[in-house]
Amino acid sequence: MVDRPGGNPRAAVVGTGLIGGSVLLRLHRRGLDVTGWDPDTATRAEGRARGIPFPDELADAVRDRDVVFLCGPLSSLPETLLTVAKHTGPDCVLTDVGSTKGGIAGFAAAHGLSDRFVPGHPMAGAERAGLTAAVPDLFDGAAWVLCPAATGIERFRTLAALVIDVFGARVVPMAPDAHDAAAALASHIPHLLAGSLAGAVADADLRDAVLGLAAGSFRDGTRVAGTPAVRTADMLLNNRDQVLAQLGRVTGLLDRLAAALRAGDAVALVGHYQRARELRLALLDRELPPVVRDFPLGGDSDDELAYLLSLGAAGGHLTGCRVAAGTVTYTGHLSTAPA
Amino acid sequence: MVDRPGGNPRAAVVGTGLIGGSVLLRLHRRGLDVTGWDPDTATRAEGRARGIPFPDELADAVRDRDVVFLCGPLSSLPETLLTVAKHTGPDCVLTDVGSTKGGIAGFAAAHGLSDRFVPGHPMAGAERAGLTAAVPDLFDGAAWVLCPAATGIERFRTLAALVIDVFGARVVPMAPDAHDAAAALASHIPHLLAGSLAGAVADADLRDAVLGLAAGSFRDGTRVAGTPAVRTADMLLNNRDQVLAQLGRVTGLLDRLAAALRAGDAVALVGHYQRARELRLALLDRELPPVVRDFPLGGDSDDELAYLLSLGAAGGHLTGCRVAAGTVTYTGHLSTAPA
Known part of the structure; x- marks a missing residue:
């Protein structure tokens, strides 16, 4: 084209x-x-x-x-x-x-x-x-x-x-594998959590009472359980190994939260939630200023490929790609916030 | 008043x-x-x-x-x-x-x-x-x-x-106890799941890549992790027994979803997600037509109390309460959908 x-x-x-x-x-x-x-x-x-x-x-x-x-x-x-x-x-x-x-x-x-x-x-x-x-x-x-x-x-x-x-x-x-690992946490595991929450309530004696109280947290937490079931199952099965590997991080932390709750350990709970809140605020407050990068066309594209893959791995993205006069010019955006 | x-x-x-x-x-x-x-x-x-x-x-x-x-x-x-x-x-x-x-x-x-x-x-x-x-x-x-x-x-x-x-x-x-059991599923456990997801990503090597991909499912699934940490910890600790009891339902289903995924059992996964999706659709499509009920003032209020508590337990609510001429008139709404 x-x-x-x-x-x-x-x-x-x-x-x-x-x-x-x-x-x-x-x-x-x-x-x-x-x-x-x-x-x-x-x-x-x-x-x-x-x-x-x-x-x-x-x-x-x-x-x-x-x-x-x-x-x-x-x-x-x-x-x-x-x-x-x-x-x-x-x-x-x-x-x-x-x-x-x-x-x-x-x-x-x-x-x-x-x-x-x-x-x-x-x-x-x-x-x-x-x-x-x-x-x-x-x-x-x-x-x-x-x-x-x-x-x-x-x-x-x-x-x-x-x-x-x-x-x-x-x-x-x-890279495909990097996508699949990140997408497991960014999308596939949220589908597992939503399915567990909605499915557990579907079978609970309290089902109707829960529906009567359901506000923002339940609506948000179950939204993607409304995705057609075959589509969700397909998605999970196609990324099975990464989903199961990353799921261990999430269930491990859920276990630690439950243990702190069982022990009445307010300090531990607050500490876990402060860390979780920082991540949430980082999601909302991402500042990604643009930086322009040029690469020559023809020849080997190793530098260009390395730049592109490192940009995505670091949470960045492109808002420009122009090919002209033997050069490709990317407008890349990368976070300036500390990790 | x-x-x-x-x-x-x-x-x-x-x-x-x-x-x-x-x-x-x-x-x-x-x-x-x-x-x-x-x-x-x-x-x-x-x-x-x-x-x-x-x-x-x-x-x-x-x-x-x-x-x-x-x-x-x-x-x-x-x-x-x-x-x-x-x-x-x-x-x-x-x-x-x-x-x-x-x-x-x-x-x-x-x-x-x-x-x-x-x-x-x-x-x-x-x-x-x-x-x-x-x-x-x-x-x-x-x-x-x-x-x-x-x-x-x-x-x-x-x-x-x-x-x-x-x-x-x-x-x-x-009733207070009925509220606490339902609120555990409707609100407190969604806070636990959101905290686990956001906290796990906060500590993951993939943190930045996940933030770069985060779309609706991750944003929705972590929203209440943005609640001030002390408020969330307070809420969970004040409803500890109910939260831990109801959490077992959710983690039990999460375990079954993970087992079906590990086994490559598409039929089981689709079945679980169909059930979860029905709950989600029930949440969105609740039809609660109004029904007016009168009770006499004075005398014993057993019937009135029983009506009120059964309404809430069944996922219903009130949009009217009028006291006049020795009578209290409630406008109650209850689901007509099959459970």
């Missing part, structure tokens, strides 16, 4: 549920030439009713495209990736929006697709599902992980520019 | 932090004669600057009042209750806003104050603290627990009418 001077890329979105549908609607609203495809006939009809081409055959939806977003369920992604790769040319950039990255990245590498496929994960979602729930503003200001690799780093640049300029998201560059 | 025909009750608020300050500001905005008191000199000065009388001495703030809201920290409530009782007449209604009810109700009974003191708990709050963070709309639509008892049920009626009419809250009538 960087080879189409003066023109926007032709895009396709495969799988148009909540996330894919929101990707599709944003591309459409920004005036890009975009096609959609979904295995569900009614969804394709709904897409056409919105004025967007939705061929009946996947091959027809992706054939002449410059970039394809793979947005179906996690478990469908490997097969979809192979199918789309077969029906698109070698210059077509492929990316996905799945909530785990190690598995699909390894699969792409094993099938010789690492130079075309850039694993991705927009950190946005909702309990709702389907194209009817999709909204084009879903990604505004959201973190959108993209995994750069030495092979195909030019595809990363292309996608990073598109995600920033078209979707208004912050691009977080991360 | 029902003995002051044509006049609103004279109120006092003792302890004007976030909750007490919000109570005070609402009473003031609705034009009631209200005084405030706080042990903190600067807070009293801030209250006066807002045009509200804030005597330096607690006794002067409460002496001629018809109703007094006790809103200081949980651990200060027993002593404050005795002090305020000493400086007010036998017709003055006393209530509190503490997050646990069994302890203070037992203390009031042991000191012969059950006929004047109605334990209360508005289910509203925020991570912020202090009179500067107080807002008069904090209780609009919120559940506000009041504990009726056979002795002093007329005080319950007085307060229920005030809480509904002045604060716009839903009154949930509950």
Whole structure:
């Protein structure tokens, strides 16, 4: 698509549920030439009713495209990736929006697709599902992980520019495994905790009394238990090892909190909560001033790749990616607060 | 205060932090004669600057009042209750806003104050603290627990009418112990889970990467970890037995979720999440049609008390309480959905 001077890329979105549908609607609203495809006939009809081409055959939806977003369920992604790769040319950039990255990245590498496929994960979602729930503003200001690799780093640049300029998201560059470890704590374990709280109340004698009292803390603490169950199970199973490894940190601290409570140890409880509160305040008060970095195109991209991966690992992100005159220019943001 | 025909009750608020300050500001905005008191000199000065009388001495703030809201920290409530009782007449209604009810109700009974003191708990709050963070709309639509008892049920009626009419809250009538068991699941355990998640990330190597990815699920799941640490510790310690008892349900289910994940058991995971999701949807879709109930004043109040306690235990609430012509008329709301 960087080879189409003066023109926007032709895009396709495969799988148009909540996330894919929101990707599709944003591309459409920004005036890009975009096609959609979904295995569900009614969804394709709904897409056409919105004025967007939705061929009946996947091959027809992706054939002449410059970039394809793979947005179906996690478990469908490997097969979809192979199918789309077969029906698109070698210059077509492929990316996905799945909530785990190690598995699909390894699969792409094993099938010789690492130079075309850039694993991705927009950190946005909702309990709702389907194209009817999709909204084009879903990604505004959201973190959108993209995994750069030495092979195909030019595809990363292309996608990073598109995600920033078209979707208004912050691009977080991360290695697939680093993403999966961080996402376990940032997203998957919150789903486990919400499921435990909501499920325990569902089966409690006190169920109705609890619903009658439920205020902010219970509503917030159970919100993602409203996510469709199959989607949550898929997500957890796809990141099983990291989720179980990181879960031990959380349950270990929960055990220590319960022990302090049982012992009536106010000093220990206050100490634990002060530490937890600092983290919460750090989340709300992050200051991430912009710093511009240039790297030469061509040649080896080791420095560029190291910069990108260290930025994401340190909690930073990109709000700019420009390629011009033999140079790529990133606008990176990194916390200035002490760790 | 029902003995002051044509006049609103004279109120006092003792302890004007976030909750007490919000109570005070609402009473003031609705034009009631209200005084405030706080042990903190600067807070009293801030209250006066807002045009509200804030005597330096607690006794002067409460002496001629018809109703007094006790809103200081949980651990200060027993002593404050005795002090305020000493400086007010036998017709003055006393209530509190503490997050646990069994302890203070037992203390009031042991000191012969059950006929004047109605334990209360508005289910509203925020991570912020202090009179500067107080807002008069904090209780609009919120559940506000009041504990009726056979002795002093007329005080319950007085307060229920005030809480509904002045604060716009839903009154949930509950016995103190029933409140504490339900509040453990509805509020205290969500604070434990949020503290565990935020605290575990605070100490993780991945801290910064997690902050960079944090989206809705992490923000929601850690929100109440931002509550001042002493307030959270106080709340948990005051409801220790119920919190530990109910926590077992939640950690038991968390263990089963982790075991299903470890075993790769998608069917079990989906089943657990479907049950959790039903609870979440029940929370969002509660339909509580109004039903009016009358009880005669005077005579024994056993039927009235039984009605009130069964309403709260079943997740219901009151949006009306009127005393006229020898009758008390409640507008109660109870779920029509199957349990």
